[in-house]
Amino acid sequence: MERVGKNQLRVRKWFGVRKEIAAIRTVCSHIQNMIKGVTKGYRYKMRSVYAHFPINVTLQDGGRTVEIRNFLGEKIVRRVPLPEGVTAALSTAQKDELIIEGNDIQLVSQAGSLIHFFV
Template sequence: MRAVILKEEIQIPDTVTVRINNLEVAVKGPKGEIVKNFNFAKGIIITLSEDRKKILLETNFADRRKKALFYSIISHIENMIVGVTKGYRYYLKIIYTHFPISVKVVGNEVQITNLIGEKNVRRAKILPGVKVTVKGDDIVVEGINLEAVAQTAANIEAASKISGFDRRVFSDGIYIYKKEVIE
């Protein structure tokens, strides 16, 4: 069954300003600015209310896919608002049982050495706008863009993945264990 008209509103906090140009949404807050382009979402209208306190989204004759896209865009915009007001933080744990793994941040990449005694250096890309710090056996990934923070944490986890060993015995690697909104 198609929904004839879908309308939703997103409240904008006082500390946040939103700029909308066609389907490009820019959210600016105390922690920074995020710009995201939703040009792929044809048939969805994104506007600001007259008092600039709400973001209005509207679509007509939405089938299942268009409805899913509509609510995904709402989630993206809400994540952008939370990001510029609070920020996101992911925690990763360095686990080793056989050889001590050394991790360091060099430029825009994380370098992982001595993973299961390997001599080569494994590299994980840090996306722009993301800050990575290594504290003992913990790695903290912080930023205002949820997608960039999550992808950077996933890059680090994927770079430390080992193959050819029994995972029950060789659990060495770097794993995400906590995700939070910075308060």
């Protein structure tokens, strides 16, 4: 890996076999995702859907913890701590929508899957 210019980076592999070239492509994809995350950021939107018992989603610690109440009428309060660098917010435009934002696509998607897993 070498820096070619001010805004260019070159990743090379000479005489690489298939798995080594695949690893190089993975490194390039991670670098592109990091650049996009720092410049634009990543945003996932999740909606809570219910038929009879309305699910209440609240935020604690300034969007660092998501609390899910009344899931299927249960009295259990589910608390989902979000990874470092990921914040959550409730949407004002759409009812029952949770917006998850951050710079790292892997952490943002992991936060969405953690919320889905805890429910």
